Amino acid sequence: MKRIFVNPDRCTACKTCEIACAIEHSQAKSIFVSPSEMPHPMNRVFVEASDGHKIPIFCRHCDEAPCVAACISGAMFRDPQTEAVMCDTSRCIGCWTCVMVCPYGVVGRQLELGKAVKCDLCPERESPACVVSCPTKALLYEEVEGFSKNKRREFASAVAAGG
Amino acid sequence: MQHVIVGASAAGMAAAEAIRKRDPTADIIMLSDEAHPPYYRPLIPYLIYQGKTGDELLREPRLTPANLDLRLKARVTRLDPAKHSLTLADGSSLAYDCLLLATGASPILPNIEGLDGSDVFTLRTWEDALGIAKAAKAAKSALVLGAGRIGMKSAFALRHLGLNVTVVELIDRIVPQQLDAESAAIFSEAVAKAGIETILGHTIKQVNRRGKKVTSVILDDGRELKADFVVIGVGVVANLDLAMAGGLRVARGLQVDKHLCTSDPHIFAAGDVVETRDIVSGDAIVSGIWTNAVTMGQIAGDNMAGGNSTYAGAFSLLNAMELGGLPVISVGEVHRTTGADIEVFAERHGSNYRKLVFRGDRLIGLILVGQIERAGVYQTLIREKANVSTLRRELLGSRFHYGHYILLQPKKIDRYVMAG
Numbered sequence: 001m002k003r004i005f006v007n008p009d010r011c012t013a014c015k016t017c018e019i020a021c022a023i024e025h026s027q028a029k030s031i032f033v034s035p036s037e038m039p040h041p042m043n044r045v046f047v048e049a050s051d052g053h054k055i056p057i058f059c060r061h062c063d064e065a066p067c068v069a070a071c072i073s074g075a076m077f078r079d080p081q082t083e084a085v086m087c088d089t090s091r092c093i094g095c096w097t098c099v100m101v102c103p104y105g106v107v108g109r110q111l112e113l114g115k116a117v118k119c120d121l122c123p124e125r126e127s128p129a130c131v132v133s134c135p136t137k138a139l140l141y142e143e144v145e146g147f148s149k150n151k152r153r154e155f156a157s158a159v160a161a162g163g
Numbered sequence: 164m165q166h167v168i169v170g171a172s173a174a175g176m177a178a179a180e181a182i183r184k185r186d187p188t189a190d191i192i193m194l195s196d197e198a199h200p201p202y203y204r205p206l207i208p209y210l211i212y213q214g215k216t217g218d219e220l221l222r223e224p225r226l227t228p229a230n231l232d233l234r235l236k237a238r239v240t241r242l243d244p245a246k247h248s249l250t251l252a253d254g255s256s257l258a259y260d261c262l263l264l265a266t267g268a269s270p271i272l273p274n275i276e277g278l279d280g281s282d283v284f285t286l287r288t289w290e291d292a293l294g295i296a297k298a299a300k301a302a303k304s305a306l307v308l309g310a311g312r313i314g315m316k317s318a319f320a321l322r323h324l325g326l327n328v329t330v331v332e333l334i335d336r337i338v339p340q341q342l343d344a345e346s347a348a349i350f351s352e353a354v355a356k357a358g359i360e361t362i363l364g365h366t367i368k369q370v371n372r373r374g375k376k377v378t379s380v381i382l383d384d385g386r387e388l389k390a391d392f393v394v395i396g397v398g399v400v401a402n403l404d405l406a407m408a409g410g411l412r413v414a415r416g417l418q419v420d421k422h423l424c425t426s427d428p429h430i431f432a433a434g435d436v437v438e439t440r441d442i443v444s445g446d447a448i449v450s451g452i453w454t455n456a457v458t459m460g461q462i463a464g465d466n467m468a469g470g471n472s473t474y475a476g477a478f479s480l481l482n483a484m485e486l487g488g489l490p491v492i493s494v495g496e497v498h499r500t501t502g503a504d505i506e507v508f509a510e511r512h513g514s515n516y517r518k519l520v521f522r523g524d525r526l527i528g529l530i531l532v533g534q535i536e537r538a539g540v541y542q543t544l545i546r547e548k549a550n551v552s553t554l555r556r557e558l559l560g561s562r563f564h565y566g567h568y569i570l571l572q573p574k575k576i577d578r579y580v581m582a583g
Contacts, residue, residue: 048566050557055566066539069177069461070454072205074222091219093206096535100483100492101454104565105537114485 001083003144004058004121004131010138011047013054018043020133024122039112044119045130046106056130056139059106059119061085067098067107067118075116082121089115164189166467167249167257169239169405170265171195172204173453174434176222177460178263178467183228185468191231192257194249196238199289201227205453210292211299211320220289242409244427261429261467264406264417265460268399268435268451273308277370282377282392286313287399295394299324302391306330306380308367310337314396315486318359321394329360329388331367331380341482341493345509346516346532353487353514367393399451401436414438416449421473423463431467433459442476442546443495443527450477480528481542483535489514492538495545496520496528508559517561524552540565 019031026034026041034041047056065085068076075092078085087098087107094114098107108117122128131139166182168175171193179191195201202220209215227233241250242262249257270285272278284295295317299305305321307314310332318328332339336347337354354361362382369381370393379389401416412418412426416438423431434456441448450456455477462472483492497520500507504523510516513533519541520528525548529541540563544551549568551558557567 046564048564050567050570053566053570055570057565064461069457072453073203093209094485094490095205096483096485096490096492096538097454098539099535100481100494100538100542102539103543105540106565107539108536109490 001144002121002141003061004128005140005142005147006056006058007138007140008053008055010136011054011056012136012138013047013049014135015047016133016135017045017056017130017139018047020129021045021119024125024129025117025120039110042108042110042117044106044108044117057104057106058130059085059102060104061119061121066101066103070097070101072097079123082123084121084123085118086120087116087118089113092116165258165260166191166263167259167261168193168263168265169249170263170267170434170436171197171201171233172265172267172434173456174267174460174463175263175265176201176227177457178265178431178433178464179231180228181461181464181470182468183230185465185470187229189468191228192259193231193233194237194239194251194257195233195235197288197290198236200233200235202289204287207286207289207292208316208320210289211296211317212323213296214320214323217289239405240408242405244409244411244430247429259429262431263463263467264411264425264430264432264436265434265456265463266402266405266436268401268449270313270395271398271400272395273366273397275367275370277372278393278395280372280377281375282372283370284392284394286317286394286396295321295392298392299326302326304329304390305392305394306367306388306390307394307396308332309396309398310334310361310363311340311396311398312338312482312484314394315354317394317396318354319357319486322357322359327360328358329362329390330354331362331365331382333364333366335364337361337363338486340480341484341491341497341530343497343518343530345511346491346518346530349511349514349516349532350486350489350491353489357487399435401438401449403436406432406436415447419474422466422471423459423474424466431463433463439474440476441479443478445476446479448477448479450479452478452481454478454481475546478546483538489533490535491530491532492535492542493531494529494538494542495526496522497530499528519558521551521555524550526551526558534561537564540568544568 021043022041028034073093075088092115110117127141131141201222206220238252304327307318307330310330322328367380368383371379406417417432417436435451462474465472506521509518515533518530557563
């Protein structure tokens with residue numbers, strides 16, 4: 001099971017991940033064409049800042065996902081293969097219960113469609129668009145099982161050495 | 164081990180999933196008195212105007228636990244805790260090792276002259292919705308009593324079919340549990356725009372009929388309103404018959420301990436039937452809210468399968484909805500505006516409205532209309548009773564986000580944060 005990991009120290013709040021995410025979830029998948037699409041391409045990652053600190057905020061695909069539990073229409077579900085939390089927009093009715101229960105505030109609203117929008121870990125890609133795009137390597141896409149404390153240190157030094 | 168669950172909606176289904184998660188082999192028998200397989204109850208208003216097909220309401224195939232022995236049209240008439248036995252309406256009996264009562268609630272029918280009979284509906288089940296749909300076919304005008312969620316959902320569904328719809332509500336604003344005066348005013352505009360008439364501060368005292376057919380209603384001020392049928396949405400009451408037949412301790416709802424166990428150690432309860440504590444105020448409440456029912460089901464189910472989960476209590480108010488194209492989220496004590504240490508922040512820009520209620524260092528209530536993004540972060544702060552004294556300025560702004568919270572807690576940030 002692979003998930004996205006963040007090293008907040010490396011984030012410069014350039015928002016490249018936000019743009020890459022929106023483009024990846026558009027029809028044309030082109031930075032020139034996609035911005036004028038309807039419905040508007042939306043990002044699922046949000047780079048936030050507070051007191052000079054920066055952090056990209058993602059869906060964590062929680063083990064006990066409140067959005068899946070609370071969904072009143074069966075739209076939010078856990079993909080049996082990847083264990084990612086996904087939104088089946090054909091079932092979404094835009095009641096926004098998921099927006100109300102997500103502790104991280106990462107379920108968005110596609111207003112033109114009236115549907116919930118969230119991170120799907122880019123199922124068509126080997127590595128999510130945000131991770132690939134990050135110019136400072138603040139984002140990593142790794143197996144959770146292998147990402148123990150020791151591994152984290154290795155990654156930290158590898159990243160620090162420009163790896 | 165034989166688990167029996169009475170009720171196949173939010174709480175019952177969440178419990179079945181929780182039991183299955185902890186125990187892959189236990190027998191789980193689920194009894195539903197309805198004819199339809201388990202479905203998403205909040206979607207039934209769509210059946211009134213065929214905004215969804217029946218199939219689109221069903222939980223199958225995705226969200227049902229494996230190996231569930233589901234028995235439909237199975238109404239339980241008796242509970243004998245001493246013998247660990249249930250009696251069904253067909254006379255058969257069913258033994259249990261561990262029982263969950265998720266019997267839910269039923270709509271209240273107020274005592275109004277002429278209300279008994281045909282052309283009067285409530286909206287709680289799939290069949291109820293089909294009944295309203297059928298009545299609407301031959302009707303020109305409908306009267307809805309109660310401007311709560313069910314009343315308003317019914318009104319919009321019927322308006323969708325082109326009927327003249329009048330909603331009568333005793334309190335002086337629509338969706339009174341969920342909205343305060345200011346936010347209700349915003350929604351009143353949307354309701355009027357949709358062509359739904361509302362009469363606030365009144366109720367009906369009489370239903371007039373010609374033969375069996377409803378023809379009109381009389382309001383408490385004597386006004387007569389033409390109506391071909393009436394939909395009643397004035398709240399629900401816990402279905403306690405079975406619990407009382409079994410001699411379990413009940414008050415306004417079925418009483419449980421923090422593990423959601425009733426006065427019988429082999430019987431648990433979850434959902435709208437339960438009397439629990441308000442997570443914010445601590446008051447005893449019977450919650451009719453889906454999200455609470457799911458959480459209770461998860462906890463009761465886990466405990467039935469040998470777990471040790473505790474329930475912190477329910478929100479009296481925890482609702483999201485969209486009405487007339489406008490979204491609203493309401494959480495916690497939104498109506499508490501006076502008292503020791505209470506501070507209220509409210510701000511309206513057009514159809515955007517934000518109201519935050521603080522008690523001392525804690526956030527206890529929230530209404531967001533229009534811009535509802537990141538409402539879950541506020542909801543979590545309320546639920547967790549977080550000290551928000553250092554976040555006050557950020558909370559009041561419309562750009563408050565999880566980063567404001569987590570970046571204040573350096574200990575919680577590992578060098579790498581698992582984020583997705």
